[in-house]
Amino acid sequence: MRADAPTAPVELSVVIPAYNEERRLGPTLDAVGRRLDATGSHWGTWEILVADDGSTDATRELVTVRRDPRIRLVTGAGSGNRGKGHALRLGVAASRGRHVLVMDADLATPVEELEHLEKALADGHAAAIGSRAVPGATLGDRQHRIRELLGAAGNLLIRRTTLRGIRDTQCGFKLFEGDKARAAFAASRLNGWAIDVEVLRHFQRVGWPVAEVPVHWSHQPGSKVRPGDYPRMLRDLVRLRIPVPRPADVLVVVLFLAMAVTLCSGRFLDPDHRYLTDSLQDQNQWEWFFAVTADNVAHLRNPLFTDLQGFPDGVNLMANTTMLGLSVPLTPVTLLLGPALALSLVMTLGLAATAVAWYRLIVRRVVRQRGAAFAGAALAAFAPPMVSHANAHPNFVVLFMIPPIIERALRLTSGARVTRDAVVLGLMAAYQFFLGEEPLLLAALGMVLFAVAYAAVRPDVARQAARPLLNGLAIAAAVCLPLVVYPLAWQFSGPQSYAGIDHGTAPGVANSVRALFSFAERSAIAGDAGRADALTLNPTEQNAFYGWPLALLALAITVRLWRQPAVKALACTAVAAALLSLGTRIPLPLTGTTFPGPWSLLAGLPLFESVIESRIALVCAPPLGMLLALAIGGLAQARRLLTQYAGLLAVCLALLPLLPAPLKSEPRAETPAFFTDGAWKTYVRDGETLVPVPLAEPEAAEALHWQTAADLGFRMPGGYFNGPLGEGDRTGVYGVPLRFTASLLRDVRQTGVVPVIDAAARAEAREDLAYWRAGALVLAPQRYEERLRETVDKLVGLPGRRVAGVWVWDLHQGTQEGG
Template identity: 85%
Template structure:
């Protein structure tokens, strides 16, 4: 990581007391510097020079020879020495020299005088023509070359310039010629914003000019190689590293940024501490059956990819109809690229890595967005990002739903959409936005839909607060969104068609009106089950669908704090828009009918505007409250930043105390885990292979279903070696009814065995029941029925014996009924 500049991040440009400042970086230049200073002084004194006032600043980079003395002994007060701390690089020296300059124009040149100072006139003309910077170039028509450098160095230089043009700067052929003239104020701003200490500072500064839309001219000059170069072979590697830091901002993290990432990773690891060290043998208690399901999703995707099969469909579950994987949350954006990990280490390890690392990456993404768009104070950004990623509803989904936890693409999507509003580089940003949206589509469609809803709420609120900004931003934003859609849709059109029209597709899932489908006001103000100090499992369960769908539970202290922040910072447009976004999302999450607290009165809710729309019809409306998490986090970041700049310590202490009180109930306890049920040896040692022929299925007793999907774990333990009917996935209710359901419609045998599982009552089995069972087994192409140890196993065994007409055999820890005629002594 490069060192931080000695100059402040945003220095105030000094009054232009002189017309021209010449900045010369120097390190051990005692042999060449005197001649260079003489040449520059003579030129500026000459009759042809129109510079009435000027200064020369030699920025010393920790020289150990007489370089400094060559400057200090000069009698001309316009020749000055700027001293840095140690030998930190040309970039650091330039940053110091430009920061100390006072010129209306700033000329940056090398001490070796490779480009004669007489070429300054060409650069002056370019600035007079309206450019803000003029770059001396050896690569444009009109340039002349004297002595050439070594052929290898020349080739390396050309390769570097080509790399820069292709990756970092557009339209500039030669960035490394050390002869450049800048508008003074803009030079000081650009160099102050720079972070690199090596040669690549030239690229970083010019990139700053291009991003600010300050015109840059490339001017042909005469250049001649001078002996005594300070460039070493290893410097080329540092140059490539610095280029990467310019191109990829995450590589330019400050120490505080690195600490934030480490803390987010530690927080995610602590949350999953009960499972992260032994994912194959630990089960998240509150995930219900979702851990089995998600591991199966990762396993089946890896299996499809490894065997070059369609990753959007499988018949390993729900046989013979199969599973439309695109209509389920398989997270192809991660499950496909992580195929090698799944095949090598198993789906349990893959899921554990995705959940823990994905949560930390999501927090990091929110942190980066807040730093870039809201506050510069890192602790404030950390607090806001922690709320956005680790809020109670996120912790609830962390049990079982990686698609709602791994949201690292949402903040960059928001950032790219905000860029569109400026009107600069609309096409480029729109193309990137379209690609980002397409990738998020393959991570989770519902989170993308909720993010779009949250962005719409924010845009409407901000437009009401700042109509002038909205009017200027509307056209580039809409144009950019149209381009983004044109990029995204072709990439997702076929998967969408498969999802909604392919085999086993469905139109939507009706979640009904059970408690927790929509939030209540009590749910929004209560504390979450996994709160470290205020958790109330009974209350949370009563106000939610299940432990994985506790989509509110922000707590009344945070609600009060958000209200206080809104009132205290109401003048800021961003605060108004964020507060309105959080409030609107909270109200929408209350569903189509809102029960007013303490009144017994129910009124229509605004969710009715969305409930019947395509895509929204399958959304569990309580999940809309997830939009509140980043909005509240950003309000918190703004408040902490304001407190840090408060004049009175008493105000800071009182404010931070209020923040602490509001956040303490949100601290999550580690997720509960327990030892995992062992897979019977019948599956782990391969015994099952003797009972299931190609094209046949293995039928678990009872069939796998959303309430008990342990059979999916059997499948993954065998490397997905067999098919089975039933399962845990989303599919249509039947051939004629495309309403979505969890699992599959139960046939006679499946329904009967399910009843025995839950009641323990062995039914009366007659000839009609046995005939129906034979029909079901033929429909499933069953090779064997398998009953593993479980509650009421004896009642289930008795029932199966009656249905099949013969007893099963105890084999490798399970009961097996071989359905092949005439088969004997299978083991």
């Protein structure tokens, strides 16, 4: 148990691990104290912490008998020698210094070498380690030759397998920035000598620069490293290469997976026979995307295009959200188990993976407390807008690449290993490009907002980070662009490409202030379907709905933690994204007037012109999650139980109304046997299409499901996808511009009224059927089935036949002029 310690911070903490050091410790404490108190020393306040590791001699008494309160003993619970790593972890955790010096008890490196390490930290490094292996280092008494050879072999192994660019990790004389040292040692798990490697590896992984400084070193008798320790060090190095997850992290993964399964439970257990009620027709579309991608890959066809729907013009798949980054590698799953199961796995596992990715980012960059990170990641991944998109848009909820992209971009700001991190960032961005371009664009917008806000708060940090960040982004772009340039050219200039989609000014295209503070339909406790529907385009686009309790909580967190630069930047990012989501004109509450919104500055720019403004509110979820994590992390460290309980109660009350209910689902309509049993093959020859009655369109796309059930064996006109308006107009639209026959049949489906069919109408129908190269028309059971059958009978001049559960008009029999 640690000894009672003062809480006031100091300039320097010196941590000395000790095990049976009664002979060497006393002179070391005297030497260090004299140096820090010497005339001219700028260490105004300091402390020495001796971290005892179960000594059986008088080591502890050497410390406790001293009258200097700045020299303290730190011990762990229990007894026994657990290793240098365990002792260092205790000592650093108990430190209070703005800087932390870790040194051995033998003074192999004189404390006077500290000034060289100080200079390295002053130059912007987060850690400076004494080294015997870089130019300028000097050696006094040397070790035994065998020990030197073992040490050299160990360093070589470390450099080749674990740490790049560091030649000597075991000198035992290291100076760290205090907060970073405490974070790195808290994250460590090794108890042995390899903890030095583990801590330095942590610094490299999070992008904190480390300087290797030449020092003077002399071998001192009485080394605690024994020959039997080398195999244990090798074992620890293997553990670093193959890390064993913490039990808390494993629990977090299990919980996120359980949350995702619960949310998607309506169709997760039986995806072939269940349909998400609020997905409208998007589930049919997405299953078709996965099916057609797998079919293209299996037959070595171009995965960026197909003419299986929208015939004869086809579909530019790259200009649609087909998620090639998952649909291509999941081709075996789709072919073996079907697109419905593949999509269900993507939605469920993708949600869980996204939450885990946010959790990892928060633990590394925001707060180390696992419970706080879990809460923040849960809000980021399962916020109301994400739940809404989980009905129909996997590209907006499967975002497991976004947190690593943010993490890699943050590494660039440190200036360490810029080229390597930039290359990785470029590859990550290229992969996210094939998962979803619009989420990548929104993530980039959010990162820019955060960067601008943080630069305003900490201009000194921004100036230092700007150069490596910009250099890294240039390298990342050079890596990413060659990988995506051809798909981009196909998307914007290839067959069936389009220039952009105008979503108009319907309610929900831009958020209203009410939408930001109201509750979503799927909020289990406070959901209001009527109000949510009135404020959105549809149930899949409830892009705000964070609720007023969460807004109040975020405001309280921001006010309470305002001194922290990260809090200021996160709060500004969330507010800016919310304002942008209000669109180009923002209404003034309780008045009939509007004023220009900040989105008007971006709305006309390339790429941004197709964004649904309300979706920008999705950017608010991660900053709100991180603010929540910071607040809970702070509460966990609060000394008063009343403060902890009151704070956690406020958090629970704010989050409780946002708990989502499982997505609504219903039994799926049975696919007619005509498609599942292959009866369609009799009526559709090579080069011909099957024409559903009415044609598939965004409002009624069940025919896409019939096509996937028939293993994509036939083509069809119409469909549900994004494409150009046609006739030289590249304006983007949903579905296919309706020809005469398609429009007429759609009107009958909607109204149940059979129109007058005259010779002119039949002539138009013959022209349309020839354009579509139709082999047969097929009418499946549906509302107004009889009216539709009567209409088609009159249009083609042939009576339909009942075949395998559908009505079929075989056009190979010809059509008649008369009725």
